[in-house]
Amino acid sequence: MITTDLFESHFIPAKKKSKFLMIVLHGKGDSLKPFKYFNEELKMSDINYLLLNADKKYLNGYSWYGEPPYQRTGVLRIRKKMFRLLNDLENQGWDLKKIFLLGFSQGCLVGTDTALHFPKKLAGVIGVSGYFNFEPRWRKQVDTIATQTPWLLTHGTKDDIIPIEETRFGLNKLKGIGLKIDWVESDKKHVFGEQDYPEIQRWVQQRI
Numbered sequence: 001m002i003t004t005d006l007f008e009s010h011f012i013p014a015k016k017k018s019k020f021l022m023i024v025l026h027g028k029g030d031s032l033k034p035f036k037y038f039n040e041e042l043k044m045s046d047i048n049y050l051l052l053n054a055d056k057k058y059l060n061g062y063s064w065y066g067e068p069p070y071q072r073t074g075v076l077r078i079r080k081k082m083f084r085l086l087n088d089l090e091n092q093g094w095d096l097k098k099i100f101l102l103g104f105s106q107g108c109l110v111g112t113d114t115a116l117h118f119p120k121k122l123a124g125v126i127g128v129s130g131y132f133n134f135e136p137r138w139r140k141q142v143d144t145i146a147t148q149t150p151w152l153l154t155h156g157t158k159d160d161i162i163p164i165e166e167t168r169f170g171l172n173k174l175k176g177i178g179l180k181i182d183w184v185e186s187d188k189k190h191v192f193g194e195q196d197y198p199e200i201q202r203w204v205q206q207r208i
Helices: 038-042 071-091 106-117 144-148 164-175 197-205
Strands: 009-012 021-025 048-052 056-058 061-063 099-104 124-128 151-156 181-186
Touching: 021 106, 038 048, 038 197, 071 106, 099 106, 106 124, 106 144, 106 151, 124 197, 151 164, 151 197, 164 181
Parallel strands: 021 048, 021 099, 099 124, 124 151, 151 181
Antiparallel strands: 009 048, 056 061
């Protein structure tokens, strides 16, 4: 079990005893609610799931950070909270090297930004239909241990919210600092669905 007062959350225990944990980060305007059966959709019973709600209300859901020009301060704020969460989980007995971060869209930025700056290796980072946070002199701020955490990024060629060209550009910048990134393109739009599940399942199973 997991206890945290940093975020509104929902814990889904593994059906089989497992020391692996996946933290799931929703997109802008969404919430953890649609992910409450994520374990069944992903068809992975040998991993625990921690679903988080962002802490800013936005329309009928939540947002992790504000729009420009408030994005930068919002990203830094949520990065600190994610660091606190990971440290709390470690104190509760979770092995950080067995924790995955999975984010969709805006949640992808949160997950990847956290992994880039967190000073300890994680099991992996999965970003679906997302984008990245590149601050001025961002390369100097990346923690050297971040290059040891494996990444999986998926994106749709028909995405009309975050064009795939923008994400490819960011992908190349990240590869340029030595990150180990698996990249998967499909013909989907800006969605997180059945097309992504087999890729995520295969990738995660290889690491657990």
